Amino acid sequence: MKSLFSKMWLWLTLISVNGVSSLVYQHTTFQRHLNPVHDNRTSPFFSSTVSTAQACVIKCHNHPSCESLVYDKVSFQCSLFEGKNIGEKITSSQVYNQVSTKTVHQNIIAHANNLCNGDSPGYFYNESVPVCYKIDTQPRLMDDAVMFCGESGGHLLRIDTEIKQKFVESVNLETTSSIFKYRIDGKKNNTVWTFSNNQPIKRFYWYPGEPADNISSIGLRVGYGGKWDDVQPSVLHGCICEKDIKFN
Template sequence: MAGIGKQINTMLSRVEVNASHCPQLTRDLQITQYAQYLCNGKNPGYIYNEAVPLCYKIDSDPRTVVESVSFCGESGGHLLQIDTDRKQKLVENLRLEGTATHRIDGIKIGGKWKFLDGTPITQVYWYPGEPGRTDLDDLSIGLRVGHHGKWDDIFATASQGKYAQYLCSGKSPGYIYNETVPVCYKIDSDPRTLVEAVSFCGESGGHLLQIDTERKQILVEIFRLEETESILKYRIDGKKIGGKWTFVDGTPITQFYWYPGEPADNFIDSSIGLRVGYHGKWDDVSATYLHGTICEKDIRFN
């Protein structure tokens, strides 16, 4: 936050005058505690990192770059400006959650990357393959969940949540974007075999929902799956081959969420489904029986 460095220097002088008889440890502790107070004393949510040093706050609400600048300014701050290796190492250790990408300071103007104050960015920390939109100028910098603090180029005028929703359902009606997981999914109650379900999802650029994270599992546990005259279960990704459960692409399934008593192993062509009334827990179903389908579409920002 602006002004903290100057105030800490003032405090440092005050400590040297009033506590010159104290041990160095006491002096350092006083400075750290005062810096922490300046960081979040009147602005809850800010965290003081002594090693950088840096006062920062993470917020997952979706905003454009203008809205983000205003949001930070309301608490006397500004978008995080990564202008040292220490700041970059800090963000590489942050556990970002929620929205797909978190904004930091940096925009593209006239083909060149600059901080919002106009200072050229001379040291960059792009994720491999980024920046991916070399032909556009309406861009800013963000940290995408899963990129471990490396930079990603994102649109400046659209919140990532809204853009992700567009990518999710803009050309594929019926898909829903859940920002918390995040995941783009669609539930369809028409009866299909496993092969037909895979083909159905593929027609819209998707695939069967692959539950490979606890967040996805928590999401399906709050689904209100509809029972119809012909449908009691909904297919998700997973089948049994040679006694082992794998996703359709052949990746072994290592984490299971079976309903108590499942799998019953009543089929030689077992796949995985969600039964209405099982509250998202898994059930083994025949690959050739007709069930509903839950599709997933991967969101790619490039």
């Protein structure tokens, strides 16, 4: 019998060389085994006392050569091993975890950019939010805009944080011969506003005087400085897509 759990530890190391910064990302998955192989010729390459099993997992995560660990819940001893075998049979007070996968990206920003636009032309990654987004000026109805964003694995931009709202306020949206509004995620059912993932919208950033027309979807209007406007689902507008990226 074994149980699987994942420990995602964002290890951020800032390296500055001639003004160039790089962030290191490391993701480790551990698998717990109840009856690991033991060999009395095997000894840990590192051993120390730590207060919790999680702290022992973090030590293994931070050691590139660590492939398994034993944590004793009585003595608080944390032992790290370079292989999958351990020196002695584990007792009922000990926990054994084995590294199942370890992923390292030396430059998380470059990796995020690649995940954002590698197979989806037109997307840009803004690391300060962070958000992977695309602004499209092609006029579309609401359903068509949702389908368009979905074709690249995305959805309409979901403004669910203050920092994301500040971001759209800094974006220069352009008027074209056919549009001056850009659709974002949000729909009203009766009196309740929700995102497309069915989560309720808790904070609103309407332009003064909006919503004015009891309309059921949301857009950003050129000249409103990123504040919200209610827009008709059946009227042609541009759209802003967002793609959720995962680092594992």
